[in-house]
Amino acid sequence: MNRPELDYYAVLDQPRGASKEQITLAYRRLAIRLCPHRDKKDEHDFVPLAQEGRLTHLSPMGELKQWAYINMAYDVLGNDLYRAIYDRFGEAGLFEGVMLPNGYFPPYQYHGDHMKVYEKVFASYSPYANVIDAIANPPSLYATRQNGIGVRTKDASTERIMQLSLEEVRTGCVKLMHVWRQEIVNAKESRLEKRKHTLKLNIAPGTTAGTRFCFKEEGDRYPATIPGDIIFIAADKPHPDFERRNHHDLVYRYDIDLSQALTGFMFFICTLDKRELKVVITDVVYPGYTKVIPLEGLPKCRNMDATTAIREANKKIEQFGDLIIEFNYIFPKYLTPRMKGLTRDFFQEFRKMELELEEEEGKHMK
Known part of the structure; x- marks a missing residue:
């Protein structure tokens, strides 16, 4: 169907060779005046377009109609691919789709959400958000004889690895971490001194490796900057008997x-909380066999807000992972001829008994 095509450049009052920055600035200039959500009491802050001598062919239309057109125009011209297709094939090629060297470009369709385009450009619902933020949350300033007056910038965070033993993870603990940092030691903020500072960490039972404990703005103190954060990252310290698996399970190798392996056995495990755990194995321990003892792993740590954490500080933990026992087979390094003969006789007799047992079971099945 033939119809007149809309000139998106004319809508934004820009030449076809305009840069992307010029297109964006033109949209911003129009959007601030035409946005229907703008507070009407601020209208006196804007000079009408007619008085600026910037009338376009859209000027006779109502503001809502102009508002719709400028958002659709910027949705096309603000996108490099859409603009390239529009420049070469026009609005018809844009809406009907075209075959490109690298594949087919499907028909474009404007989504119709004008505020989506608006917020994409201004990065906010309001074009004055940065001004409002500066008034509501004024930036931190410094004033020193050496550097003058300026806005403080925040120093980079400092990250440190904190090794936790599995015993500490099992029961929870309090860690006192000592850090050395530069501090201002006189009223004129002209002299710095390195001093020791102690940070207290409450390690909850079941804390997983990789958990980050952040102490906001506890880094070095300099006159012209905001102290950086100090972050401790939990890591598992190697244990002689146990290994953590799947966050809350423990693996023990015997x-x-x-x-x-063939006849069964019994042994004891000293747990992380100093209990003696008796383990009896009556099964044949074949390759890949594991023994799982439920609820003998690590506590399952939960993410709680401060209020919940205080309320449940003394509450007994009831959710635990499992203890997984894996077995290592110890083979003899050397057998004498007599030992080999006895072993051979044993397995021959063993196989004979297996066949007899299978025959008896077969008779009972009949």
Whole structure:
């Protein structure tokens, strides 16, 4: 269907060779005046377009109609691909789709959400958000004889690895971390001195590796900057007996010989909270066999806000991971001829008994 095409450049009152920055500035100039959500009491702050001598062919239209056109125009011209297709193939090619060297460009369709375009350009619902923020939350300033007056910038954060033993993770603990930082030691803020500072960390039971503990603005203190954050990152300290798996499970490895693997055995495990755990194995321990003891792993740590954490500080933890026991097979390094003969006789007799047992089970099945 033939219809007159809309000139998006004319809508924004820009030449076809205008840069992307010029297109954006033109949209901003028009959007501030035409946005229907602008407070009407601020209208006196803007000079009407007619008085600026910047009338366009849209000027006779109502403001809502102009508002719709400028958003659609910027949605096209503000996108490099849409603009390239519009420049070459016109509005028809844009709406009908065209075949490009790298594939087919599907038909463009304006989404119709004018405020979506507006907020994309201004990065806010209001074009004055940065001014409002500066008034409501004024920036931190410095005034020194050496550097004069300026806005403080925040120093980079300092990250440190904090090794936690599995015993500390199991029961929870309090860690006192000592840091050395530069501090201002006189009223004129002209002399700095390195001083020791202690930070207190409350380690909740079950804290997982990678948990970050942030102390806001506890870094070095300089006259012209805001102190950076000090961040401690939890990491598991290697344990001689246990290994953490899946955040809350514990893995324990136990060495056995072939006799134990076939006949069963019993052993004790000293847990992280100093209990003696008796483990009895009556199964045949085949390769890949594991013994899982429920609720003998690490506590399951929950993310809680400050109020909930205080309310449940003395509450008993009831959710735990599992203890997974894996077995390592210890084979003899050397067998004498007599030992080999006895082993061979044993397995021959063993196989014979297996066949007899299978026959008896077959008779009972019949």
